Amino acid sequence: MQNEKRDIRALSKEQLRDFFVANGDKAFRGNQVYEWLWNKRAHSFDDMTNVAKSTRQMLEDNFVINHIHVDQMQQSEDGTIKNAVRLHDGLVVESVLIPTETRTTACVSSQVGCSLDCKFCATARLKRMRNLNPDEIYDQVAAIDSESRLYHGHPLSNIVFMGMGEPLMNYNNVMKAIEKITSPEGLGMSAKRITVSTSGVSKMIKKMADDGVKFKLAVSLHSAIEEVRNRIMPFTTSFPLTELREALEYWYSKTKSRVTYEYVVWGGINDRNEDVDALVKFCRYVPCKVNLIEYNPIDDGEFQQAAPEAVNAYIKALERNDIVVKVRRSRGKDIDAACGQLANKNEAAV
Template identity: 65%
Template structure:
């Protein structure tokens, strides 16, 4: 017998057809979908409004391949990092970032990463596979439960900024967002979701045409072609001109401005010319800038820029009337900060 299929991978139409073939009324598919995507059921036995023989048939023919939290770490600043074990033994990481008023879920989209950004620990892991929609959805459900348990409130925001490049897992990314936002799923507002990408122009344009109006963040790190190509080699295939064209299309289609995620490193992009190049890029499309504190991964080539360099950027951007914030890292003491998700237990168990 082959591997049991995760029932959450079935389109609703296919599930309905299979149920009717078993002599079940078609409305059973709606009930099952409600259990899976609204009530987050982890076993068929939980589906108490289904006949026992149907639950048994489902159990014999399908699985609910729910994630398991393998290890939970809690930072001194309240940040929670989960090492999440998948059904096939792979492990990814997800993070809950609390503030006084908000709880943000940072979720992964791939085991490893498809890209090669030289400053990021996750990129040093080869991409082993994409996450399924249910595995992304489960991270959100788990972090929501933890937020309620630890901080007495549900999630306020979701960011696709964990392990992997979300746009390189495009179909599953969109399917998971649909389940998260649907009134028949978790019912979260799309405006509370941010998809963060390193910048794949063709897929950004495709993203702009989706019906969900979520937010877009782009890891830019340099608006000088040569510098960006050196620290993010994959961008040699995606020139800044093409990226900008796709961002203009995003804004035309959605009316939503873009957030540029930007780390300033000593000796790499900490000069006035770098800040001026960023200003020119930002002026070309409605946007704001998040200057991010760098989280070391043990590479001496990348060191946090001096405070004077950060001040230079802030002053240059503000003088040009571009909104800029400086984002301090959270969860550094448990390697849960941006760029640190490397997952020391990522290999399958033997």
């Protein structure tokens, strides 16, 4: 039985160089192929036009490029684009291009489904099937960069890891993907234009700080009262607010990078005065800003957008305490591309 071909993008540049030397070629050929795979975004070995045909055949005999395919691209009336991305094994994830007047942002997925159980999120209703590989994350960004250039006339400017999955539950692959995205040999994007959003996996926040990452950190908080947080995000019983606070203080001591808290206000859940006071208190622990996010219903009545008065109460209290707060209006709601709505509704049969 023939051995299964290796995913060539799982190899480092040094391993590619070694492969060519072992097969009687020059080491620099590995550099050429590496550039085609990452910087030039080759989808097949035939794309590698400055590589001899016999060499391309050798690569074809030994390796495969597990490139993603954008199965379906939906455009919202507000310019948002949602990609249904088919992976090499037939599974589907979603990624989103979010345009504003000044920039385009890629919202990318890190897992097929999600490891967590946030009750207000459509993705959490999908079982986690597997983690995405670094190249699959990279390909989502590259596809959205191409769409940004095509539809908006400029390269992608920002990336947020706020799509399907919990990035810190796929830590190694997310870090490798970001390394490729920020490398001059990859997409050459600045790490400061990348934000990784977590639901609060405390020990991995500390690990990021120890690893000296340069990107920004966002935390999906949604309540600074333990019992409320545990009710809407049951997994947080394993990551209590005291541990999260300690991890964020450690993060700031190491990185001097302020934290963004992502926060949705729901009617009857976290719209009381005590909810507001608890968030203000939590925000005093480390330098931060708060994004109040418009909620996008996911077909049931348990979670509903709070009244404008409740949102205004948060804004006034935060501003009164000199905490930066912004209200984020959702984009792409008409194509289920808004925050919390990614759930493969358009998944085709494998």
